[in-house]
Amino acid sequence: MYTDKNLTCADCGQEFVFTASEQDFYGQRNFTEPRRCSGCRASRKAARNAADGGGYAGADSGSTSSYGGYGAGGSYSAGGYSGARDRGPREMFTATCSNCGRDAQVPFRPTSGKPVYCSDCFRTMRGA
Ligand SMILES: [Zn+2]
Ligand SMILES: [Zn+2]
Known part of the structure; x- marks a missing residue:
């Protein structure tokens, strides 16, 4: 079994806990130990998402999207x-x-x- 482990964040230099359950999670997926604390990981992830954002615009033009569904539902009578x-x-x-x-x-x-x-x-x- 795993035990909690203190690691030092490569970004902010603070110690953070790599918990037993996280080690189990990482071990199952053959991930290497995290090098950053969760706070730095979250901010890096957010920065990456922001950089990648918009990359998918126009991937499929969507011009064939149908108009179906407008009259399909009978929710009006069911809705009280x-x-x-x-x-x-x-x-x-x-x-x-x-x-x-x-x-x-x-x-x-x-x-x-x-x-x-x-x-x-x-x-x-x-x-x-
Ligand atoms: Zn950090
Ligand atoms: Zn009627």
Whole structure:
């Protein structure tokens, strides 16, 4: 088994602990002992990421990205539209959906002669 070990950081010269679990981790991957404390390693890594940043821009132009997915989900009805009936801040009115005949909760007073749609049908009507 491993025991904690003090190493000296090559960057800042401070001693830091190379813990037993870290040694185990490094040993499994055949890594050599770290030469820098975690603080210096983190800042070097951040500097490297900053330098490499943007290198991937335009790798694949992405011009073929599809428009799919907009109308695929049915999350509107699942997301608590009806659940907000009793505690929603808006007054809701019950009407009968002109399309499917189910009860529909609408946030406006249904006007006779005007079609009212439930949330599902409303979405369909809008061509979503
Ligand atoms: Zn250091
Ligand atoms: Zn409907």
